Amino acid sequence: MIKLNDNFEHLPQRYIFTEVGLEVARFKKENPGVEIIRMDVGDVSQPLCEAAVKAMHEAIDDLTRRETLAGYGPEEGYKWLREAIALKVYAPLGIDFRADEIFISDGAAADLGNLGNLFAQNCNVAAQDPVYPVYVDASIIDGRNKIILLPCTAKNNFVPELPEERADIIYLCFPNNPTASVLTKDQLKVWVDYARENGSIIIYDGAYEAYIRTPGVPRSIYEVEGAREVAIEVRSFSKVAGFTGVRCGYTVVPSDLKGYYSDGERADLRANWDRRQHTKFNGASYISQRGALASLSEEGIRQTRAQVDYYLRNAGNLRAALESVGIEAFGGVDSPYVWVKTPGDMSSWDCFHMLLDKARVTCTPGSGFGKAGEGYVRLTGFNTEELTALAAERLRKLL
Amino acid sequence: MIKLNDNFEHLPQRYIFTEVGLEVARFKKENPGVEIIRMDVGDVSQPLCEAAVKAMHEAIDDLTRRETLAGYGPEEGYKWLREAIALKVYAPLGIDFRADEIFISDGAAADLGNLGNLFAQNCNVAAQDPVYPVYVDASIIDGRNKIILLPCTAKNNFVPELPEERADIIYLCFPNNPTASVLTKDQLKVWVDYARENGSIIIYDGAYEAYIRTPGVPRSIYEVEGAREVAIEVRSFSKVAGFTGVRCGYTVVPSDLKGYYSDGERADLRANWDRRQHTKFNGASYISQRGALASLSEEGIRQTRAQVDYYLRNAGNLRAALESVGIEAFGGVDSPYVWVKTPGDMSSWDCFHMLLDKARVTCTPGSGFGKAGEGYVRLTGFNTEELTALAAERLRKLL
Numbered sequence: 001m002i003k004l005n006d007n008f009e010h011l012p013q014r015y016i017f018t019e020v021g022l023e024v025a026r027f028k029k030e031n032p033g034v035e036i037i038r039m040d041v042g043d044v045s046q047p048l049c050e051a052a053v054k055a056m057h058e059a060i061d062d063l064t065r066r067e068t069l070a071g072y073g074p075e076e077g078y079k080w081l082r083e084a085i086a087l088k089v090y091a092p093l094g095i096d097f098r099a100d101e102i103f104i105s106d107g108a109a110a111d112l113g114n115l116g117n118l119f120a121q122n123c124n125v126a127a128q129d130p131v132y133p134v135y136v137d138a139s140i141i142d143g144r145n146k147i148i149l150l151p152c153t154a155k156n157n158f159v160p161e162l163p164e165e166r167a168d169i170i171y172l173c174f175p176n177n178p179t180a181s182v183l184t185k186d187q188l189k190v191w192v193d194y195a196r197e198n199g200s201i202i203i204y205d206g207a208y209e210a211y212i213r214t215p216g217v218p219r220s221i222y223e224v225e226g227a228r229e230v231a232i233e234v235r236s237f238s239k240v241a242g243f244t245g246v247r248c249g250y251t252v253v254p255s256d257l258k259g260y261y262s263d264g265e266r267a268d269l270r271a272n273w274d275r276r277q278h279t280k281f282n283g284a285s286y287i288s289q290r291g292a293l294a295s296l297s298e299e300g301i302r303q304t305r306a307q308v309d310y311y312l313r314n315a316g317n318l319r320a321a322l323e324s325v326g327i328e329a330f331g332g333v334d335s336p337y338v339w340v341k342t343p344g345d346m347s348s349w350d351c352f353h354m355l356l357d358k359a360r361v362t363c364t365p366g367s368g369f370g371k372a373g374e375g376y377v378r379l380t381g382f383n384t385e386e387l388t389a390l391a392a393e394r395l396r397k398l399l
Numbered sequence: 400m401i402k403l404n405d406n407f408e409h410l411p412q413r414y415i416f417t418e419v420g421l422e423v424a425r426f427k428k429e430n431p432g433v434e435i436i437r438m439d440v441g442d443v444s445q446p447l448c449e450a451a452v453k454a455m456h457e458a459i460d461d462l463t464r465r466e467t468l469a470g471y472g473p474e475e476g477y478k479w480l481r482e483a484i485a486l487k488v489y490a491p492l493g494i495d496f497r498a499d500e501i502f503i504s505d506g507a508a509a510d511l512g513n514l515g516n517l518f519a520q521n522c523n524v525a526a527q528d529p530v531y532p533v534y535v536d537a538s539i540i541d542g543r544n545k546i547i548l549l550p551c552t553a554k555n556n557f558v559p560e561l562p563e564e565r566a567d568i569i570y571l572c573f574p575n576n577p578t579a580s581v582l583t584k585d586q587l588k589v590w591v592d593y594a595r596e597n598g599s600i601i602i603y604d605g606a607y608e609a610y611i612r613t614p615g616v617p618r619s620i621y622e623v624e625g626a627r628e629v630a631i632e633v634r635s636f637s638k639v640a641g642f643t644g645v646r647c648g649y650t651v652v653p654s655d656l657k658g659y660y661s662d663g664e665r666a667d668l669r670a671n672w673d674r675r676q677h678t679k680f681n682g683a684s685y686i687s688q689r690g691a692l693a694s695l696s697e698e699g700i701r702q703t704r705a706q707v708d709y710y711l712r713n714a715g716n717l718r719a720a721l722e723s724v725g726i727e728a729f730g731g732v733d734s735p736y737v738w739v740k741t742p743g744d745m746s747s748w749d750c751f752h753m754l755l756d757k758a759r760v761t762c763t764p765g766s767g768f769g770k771a772g773e774g775y776v777r778l779t780g781f782n783t784e785e786l787t788a789l790a791a792e793r794l795r796k797l798l
Contacts (some may be wrong), residue, residue, distance in 0.1 A: 215496065
């Protein structure tokens with residue numbers, strides 16, 4: 001008898017994005033020819049920046065010549081990309097990392113899912129609610145002792161409060177997906193201090209950091225003093241450089257980060273993650289890494305910043321349109337997401353169906369991100385300017 | 400206190416390929432200017448086939464146009480690639496799979512490392528010895544109950560014998576890395592029957608299947624009757640199409656594969672792997688998948704077959720050169736590897752150093768693949784024809 005991992009039985013029936021996809025497919029089948037505007041998807045709509053395109057074509061040409069052939073790369077990523085991230089991403093924030101504290105991945109989702117390998121099974125996990133479902137689902141698969149949800153609602157301004165019960169592993173995501181909230185340095189310091197006092201580890205999802213424009217809002221958790229001793233930061237080229245289909249991300253595991261085995265032995269998390277990746281991963285694509293490097297060139301930074309500005313404008317316009325008709329909406333600033341209170345205490349799914357049926361606009365039901373997301377829906381600024389404007393107009397008329 | 404996964408303490412100090420790399424670096428530093436021939440690396444030396452190159456350039460161009468932009472793809476891979484694998488890889492072997500039984504990955508290493516997620520923690524694991532280190536190391540990280548090693552030596556013709564103790568999870572790798580051995584259909588049937596009788600799952604690493612040329616040697620475990628109920632097959636485009644740096648592989652989880660939770664509930668492994676990948680993986684690169692598809696076109700199959708033939712010729716020549724001076728060598732047939740008995744019962748590492756010092760040829764010490772690999776070294780046919788001939792000549796003179 002093949003013995004399965006029991007934890008799969010405890011997973012929610014379906015992944016929210018799969019569920020929305022099925023509903024959209026059903027609608028399309030029942031309403032052939034009706035054109036709908038997808039405002040649910042967290043995927044980019046702008047072509048890949050020129051700098052990355054050029055570099056990736058060159059990378060492929062490298063593979064056509066014996067002399068420049070790039071076979072297996074280092075599991076932890078090419079040194080040139082790790083160094084560029086240290087230099088172009090962290091140094092400008094006043095944060096000093098060695099290249100070997102930065103691990104290149106094929107995207108943030110895999111690292112967020114796999115980092116659990118580093119920690120004792122009996123760890124408690126804390127995660128925001130609502131939030132990107134991977135933290136909770138991966139923790140369920142990993143059979144964590146307990147998952148403590150930290151409700152983030154309009155009541156607390158979408159800022160999680162410290163858990164009453166001690167948490168070993170804390171997932172934080174800012175700018176938050178889906179609520180679009182950000183933390184000030186002082187608000188983030190509360191969590192770093194908590195982790196230092198309680199010996200917790202923070203897994204900080206910074207996939208949307210490029211969208212932060214408000215001065216004083218930290219782009220990296222390492223802007224907070226002491227964070228190098230308690231935090232792993234996971235990032236991606238997906239939302240800054242449009243790499244959702246190209247696949248490249250990175251994870252910072254500072255060398256200051258120490259943990260303990262149950263026999264009292266102390267060990268480096270960095271060394272263990274390195275070992276994990278050498279065992280269960282074989283490196284990101286050479287082509288993708290070359291593209292990522294180019295996105296960090298002067299030209300690449302200019303081009304990708306323009307794209308982020310474009311999505312931010314979309315999200316801002318969307319929020320303004322909703323507010324103009326008295327709908328309560330959050331985000332659209334420092335985030336590509338707009339988090340919308342459903343009108344008249346409608347449920348998230350009822351609102352989803354109303355928007356789809358009456359405005360032919362899709363959203364993501366907030367309840368799919370956790371119980372505390374009930375009564376909200378998520379819209380995104382990732383569609384094109386034209387379709388976003390059209391969707392905003394339809395929503396304004398409907399609501 | 401950050402609580403670490405204790406299992407990392409039980410890992411061998413270093414990964415064999417890292418260790419060889421460090422020794423080679425040391426030699427180079429101590430002997431500047433001395434040119435060495437790398438016969439250790441399991442990496443390809445031939446340029447990527449034209450069909451894949453063309454398709455990947457086109458894929459990048461798709462990303463430059465809004466209309467053809469490929470963002471997030473399906474976590475389980477694009478349907479066109481899954482269908483092509485069913486049609487071009489399995490159908491010619493008389494094996495019928497639906498596209499949704501085939502999961503595209505970023506390479507075999509990740510899947511081999513992550514498949515453990517599916518099974519109960521208290522599973523016993525059986526693995527060949529010597530063998531590619533990932534099965535054992537991943538099982539250690541996952542805290543498996545017990546790891547049963549199946550010695551494969553000249554005594555049993557490198558064919559593992561059934562374990563005395565029941566094994567829940569059995570890793571098999573044929574053509575084997577490093578011993579180059581293959582199984583006949585009858586020999587493989589012994590394992591399928593064992594798994595069916597004992598309720599075991601076989602994780603079958605078929606990364607080198609393209610090297611099989613001997614009629615009657617199965618290329619897929621599914622050529623054996625009943626295997627669909629007990630086996631997961633993991634494969635890669637790395638060694639067939641030179642994708643070591645491009646990153647693309649696939650894993651077959653047949654819908655006939657059922658397992659049981661501890662409460663007696665029955666479940667589909669296919670559904671659970673799908674769920675795992677949706678949670679902890681975000682799909683392989685669109686560019687890599689387009690390249691993989693092209694490698695399965697008529698043109699691509701012809702081009703990649705020529706490359707495999709080239710590496711097979713290298714390996715065959717290498718073995719013949721060694722045998723011509725009375726060295727016992729295996730493989731070089733149905734496999735890119737040559738498994739060499741060290742002369743005069745020398746240890747694997749002593750032989751490594753002798754070949755490096757005296758012939759300036761690198762190998763991989765067999766002991767790095769497991770205890771039963773002691774007294775052997777692995778050479779590969781993956782270098783160029785010219786350098787392989789030069790290395791063979793140097794070895795012939797030395798030994």
